[in-house]
Amino acid sequence: MPTAPAALRRFAALTAVLAVAFTVGCSRSPEPLQALPGPTIVRGFVPDLVGMRYDEADAALQTQLLVPILRFAPELITNAGTVVALEPVAGSRAETGDVVVVVVAGKPPVAGGEGTPGARAIAELARLDQESIVGVGADRDGTLVIAFAPTISVESWQARVAALVRGEKFRLQPCRYSGGELRGLQAQLTEQNFLPRAKEMAVGVNVDPVSCSVQLTGDFTTAEVAQLQARYGDALTVLPSRAGRS
Known part of the structure; x- marks a missing residue:
């Protein structure tokens, strides 16, 4: 049986070894966490998108x-x-x-897709200057409609648009609201909080350049249509899917 001093010496040696092992283990840096791809989306704040496509x-x-x-x-x-x-x-x-x-x-991408050459040229112009142009649409007879923000003098765009459409019929539409304002209203309506039963409904929401408004389509009652029009005014066009419901 070992004497007390020998046992103490062995205990001290074992303690020293364990201390060294613990120190070495703790000195290792943890593996870095891999960043998730894409921007961090936090509702209520503008995400950091610089450097993205x-x-x-x-x-x-x-x-x-x-x-x-x-x-x-x-x-x-x-x-x-x-x-x-x-x-x-x-x-x-x-x-x-x-x-x-x-x-x-850089420059905006070249417009592609369907439509006449004039329509494609105007669509490209609209992408180039989203702050001036609300959108591009067409009347029932096929006339191109280019809608402009209220701060823009449409007369100053007449010659430029005429050169792009190359003889196609067009008209310039001054709007009371900017494209940003209408698309902002569109985003708000997309949350479907505008009526107590809105989340239960199938609705369509889009910006219509011809009417310079947001079009909201759904199975609304006559009272609901009146309520929505009173709240949003001429920024909203309500199109009931079944007319005359009360």
């Missing part, structure tokens, strides 16, 4: 029910197609329907 930034803001307005900067040729600035800046408080100007390096 403009289409991804556009989708991220719409997911957050914010209104992206693209502003292309052709003079910036480096990293074309990516976001270089936001107005308001990332981290700013933002409510549903608020406008966020997305400044994008």
